[in-house]
């Protein structure tokens with residue numbers, strides 16, 4: 001099979017995953033309207049390319065929080081990579097190191113942060129805030145000690161969304177796998193499914209005061225993941241965050257919520273260049289990356305496509321997913337008359 005786009009990987013991945021793992025990865029909340037809409041919203045945006053620009057030398061690189069990356073795509077945090085491939089998060093980290101990107105490691109990973117950090121990739125740690133704040137602080141301190149370069153605090157999961165696939169088939173951590181960062185706190189007998197753990201442990205009382213506390217107590221820059229409103233974006237800046245990830249959690253939390261790409265320009269306007277703004281949800285094409293940058297994002301993150309690449313071919317599959325996106329993005333830049341990732345003009349978006 002020749003893989004020439006990310007949809008090829010999405011289709012092939014189904015054959016490499018158990019039905020339960022596939023449903024967990026692919027699914028969203030409610031009617032899955034937001035899952036589809038994340039891609040549809042990109043598809044509705046039309047480009048207005050500029051002609052007769054010398055695009056013989058294109059500079060794809062950019063920097064996020066002061067770190068250079070090869071092109072503006074980063075790995076989003078996704079739980080439980082072991083469901084996709086025995087090399088799990090280690091394979092993703094190796095791929096990221098080779099392609100010059102950044103990996104965000106989930107709190108709910110199946111390899112511990114200490115283990116993944118040994119690969120030497122540029123890593124961010126994604127934090128789910130637990131009711132036990134001592135334990136939450138311990139996770140942050142472990143990420144600092146393990147050499148992670150940023151903390152990504154996810155704020156759009158006060159409770160798990162109405163995920164019907166998980167209700168029909170609860171996600172059980174299979175024998176031989178573990179939620180490795182949480183080894184001291186999680187056990188199968190007490191929490192028969194991942195949802196039981198989340199419901200018992202994640203803190204729905206999280207507020208901006210907690211964010212300010214994390215910002216002031218960690219040595220790491222803090223990104224807030226899951227912001228969609230301009231006033232929340234202003235609040236993130238005021239709380240001392242170093243970045244925002246505009247995201248609806250891949251459509252897995254609140255069905256019919258606005259998409260990241262639609263919310264992005266309003267957040268960008270509110271932030272007014274004070275901090276970095278990233279987005280995720282539905283990025284599947286090089287043109288999607290170009291559109292997000294034109295609308296003000298510094299970079300995008302990809303979630304499911306990384307899992308599809310991992311499921312099909314481990315580290316090599318993840319690297320291929322990045323290679324395809326990079327090639328598509330490079331061709332999109334050239335044909336839109338844009339020379340550099342750092343100067344994508346807003347006016348290449350067609351306003352009608």
Ligand SMILES: Cc1cc2nc3c(=O)[nH]c(=O)nc-3n(C[C@H](O)[C@H](O)[C@H](O)COP(=O)(O)O)c2cc1C
Nearest residue numbers: 025076077078079106154249250281282302303304
């Ligand atoms: C299987 C799966 C697990 C996820 N786990 C997490 C997680 O542990 N923490 C988190 O902040 N976001 C999590 N997300 C959301 C992703 O970080 C990201 O926002 C989303 O996948 C982006 O959309 P995309 O899959 O269309 O690229 C998860 C998404 C998926 C698909």
